[in-house]
Amino acid sequence: MRRPVVAGFWYEGEKGRLEKQLREFFSDVPREENEAIIGAVVPHAGYLYSGGVAATVYAALPPADIFVILGTNHQGIGSVLAVSRETWATPLGEVEVDEAFVDALPKRIIDVDETAHRYEHSIELQLPFLQFLFDKTFRVVPISFGLIDMDTAREVGENLADTIAQFDKKVVILASSDFTHYEPDTIARAKDEYVIEAIRALDVAKFYKRVYERNVTACGVDQIAAMMHAAKKLGATEGRVTKYMTSGDIIGDRSSVVGYGGIIIV
DSSP, X not given: OBOOSSBTTTBOOSHHHHHHHHHHHHHTSOOOOOTTOOEEXXXXXXXXXXXXXXXXXXXXXXXXXXXXXXXXXXXXXXXSEEEOOSOEEETTEEEOBOHHHHHHSOOSSOEEOSGGGTTOOTTGGGHHHXXXXXXXXXXXXXXEEOXXXXXXXXXXXXXXXXXXXXXXXXXXXXXXXXXXXXXXXXXXXXXXHHHXXXXXXXXXXXXXXXXXXXXXXXXXXXXXXXXXXXXHHTTOOOEEEEEEEEHHHHHSOOSSEEEEEEEEEO
16 A cells, blocks of 8 residues: 655645645636546645646546556656556545556556655645545556656657557546746746747657756656657647646745646647
């Protein structure tokens, strides 16, 4: 069992309080399911900071049989590309991994490794949103990303698309990432807008070029790229921004902010 590591710190740790927290996020966000969604970019900061942005993505998601969640390995432990088979627990209950999907994934570059997930928050933070909206009707495939190159991101994305095509199920790929870190608000917004434009166009080469050109410190560049590759192979044509804001919008200090963007891929 993969126990929660940031419950009670980055989001409410008790079931009733967490449900109330999530209910408040969705109170101002209309639930408009879009069956065309193949993938999405969602933030993974504490709910105080990025929960409102994340809610705009989740409010658009259709029910799915499987959510493949691509997270960042901030800790740098375990395999560079690691899929988890363990059941994941949150204050809202347990979430099962789709073991058939894990078994079907090519293992040339993706390892089954729980160590990479043990202390990592980027995937855990997505689960309560899914549980709140979809209860127990879904399973997940959690994949942690360390530092990889562009070719490997492409291979992962193509492997995901090929695996999804083997299943007669609705599958949505979530790339968990924040955008620019610890820069003045105006600079962070300009940098993020520049790279988000490439995501909207599903232009992976331009996305990488712009990330390196402007030194954009997004922590999920490679999983965003992998998701884009997979989504394009599965027929997606564009990305649509649901919401963008920075930590400065929450706490008022705009001297050093983190950017949070919600993007759906259709």
